[in-house]
Amino acid sequence: MIPTPAPTELPPGPADRYLSGLRVGVTAVAGTLLLTMSMLRNVRSYHPVWFQAVAWATFAVIVLIGVVRVARHRPWGATWPLAVAAVLAASVLSMAGLPAGSATTAADWSTGVVGWVGLVVLFDRPLVVFVAFLIVHEAMVVSDVLITRPGDADALLNALSGAIGTLGYPLAAAIAATALAGAARTVERSWRESELLRTREAIASGLHSGRRRRFAALDQGVLPQLRALRDGSADPTDPRVRRACSIEAARLRRLFAESEDAPDPLLHVVRHCVDVAERRNVVVELQVSGTWPDPPEEIRRALTDGLLLVVSTAASRVRVTLVGTDGCVTLGAVGDDVELPADGWTPTEDVAMDTIREGNVTWIQARWSMS
Template sequence: MLATVALTVQFGLNGDVALDPTSGSRAELAVYGVLALLGVTCAIILVRRGAIPWWGRWTGLAVLLGCSVVVSGVLPPHSALPPEHWSIGLIGWYGLVLLYDLAIGWFAGFLIVHVTLIGWSVVAGGAAADLADMAVTFVSVAGFQLGVALSARLVRTIAEDASRTSWAEERLRVGEEAAAAAARNHERRYADLRHTTVPLLAGLADGTLDPRAESVRRRCAVEAARMRRLLNAGRSDGATDRVVHELGAIIDVAERHGASVHLSVRGTPGEVPEPVRRELLAPIAEALVTARSEARVTVLHVPGGVRVSVRCAVPDLPVTPPGRGEVSVVESVADGQIWLEASWRSP
């Protein structure tokens, strides 16, 4: 915005300097060209990067002060500077472009140096009337630019405060949504346990189930693995591979029952929804937790999906098929060994 104002002042209000080369000395025309090049460069940098780098800022300020020195008549030949000269305000506008995002004191200091340099020729040899006219011009132009700098700084401060407030509100909203999602996830996990674990415990408590029976012990092992996996899933938010994280809980239960499990993971993990993970690992858990010898588990991540397979001794009871249609299970039995693969592909 400020770069647009500076370029408009140069080419709109003071374009006659370039159109009429006889209106000024060669030094003034050179300064006009340097300022035009500086303005276009600043505009390009602001469009591409959004901010002027520190080296560009201080290089540009050095160029501006050099232009003030040239226009003031330090480099001859040059006549006394008229109060309405185009360079008085134009150099100040470009200084504002370079310093707008710093403390206001930087721009005020630049204006003081600029006014001192550019008015030196009038101070050195001008009459009292010229000095008064120059002082009025400096105060009006520099005062207006200083007011614009203060307004720009105020707007920037308000925008930064609004951005911080918006960011804080967004973080609070995301935190509340995450907490609500975690609560819903807990409720869903507990509901799963009510349908499977609670009836088992009730049967063991009232004596309708015999804990010595192999089928009951298998159900206990499966439910222990399910509880361990579901409770472990609640702590898997920071896990890179949540499938492997939950699978680790199942393997831990299987090893506690005497199995020797070898896990192999391949591919780059992707996002797998929690209900899909539950259905994907359920048949693997049923086959794995009853293994009493060696078992091999493989997790293969493919683009847009995942496959989990297990090879172990044939379980006493058939594996329960998944309840979700998007999870498919392939089972193969040979020589007392079962190979079971559960796979899912994102729709």
């Protein structure tokens, strides 16, 4: 039977590819802002300078980790709280090294970077988490202004108005990404549903074709034999009729085995064929060795045609060997008093058939190679 694939077996959808592109864009913006190195223009005013160097290095490490995760298509996972804490700590360190009253001025280079670096970390988190991050950071900036320049209303208004650019742009990007990601996921759901529908239709078509082939096999062998028995044109006491019925019964069992799901379809069919002889109280010896590829259904039938003849007509003993080597499988059967078909074997291009008879012992071998 053909298994129905689970939804997880489908390839990555458009939402995954689209969100990957957005992550690349956000990470590129954050990296570009860091590379501008705007703090170098005011390096002489920082006390101490290493506060700014450590803050910049922290941001750079976060962005580099983001680049690696984007390249490997891996989200931050459970490490995102630590990364957010590192970003906020670096921001505090940078503000601590600013000259008095320099918050939100040109010397405060980190305020314009924090939002984008935070978005690199929180891209896969809900929008409310990123908004909370921006609120916390803005509260830190306002607190710094109130502490370093108490009573300066102009400085406070400047800090609030500056937040429109420093925090508003990454927030707008996050809102747009959330909205567009929702639309992409809707498209992806429709795409996956259509893919599953097409897969199910293909499976149903394959199952229907398989049933038609099996019914055609019944119409060629079993049904004519049953009609002959029903209308009396075949005598059940005739040894030739009994032999033909035994062969068709074996083919019917093979047909049932072909419709079952098994890890090794060829070995599964062979075991069902061997069971035919055992039900006739014939001593059967089955030897299996090696490995082999899974042959198509038509090849399996051609390989087991000779085996069916042996197990259904042998008088007392049957020996079956199934050997696989280097992309080739050989199936042999030896039995006593086996009656060979009068018209020989139906020629098969891909399966070679050999028959040897010595006295009352008949040996039939079928061989198939992938090449």
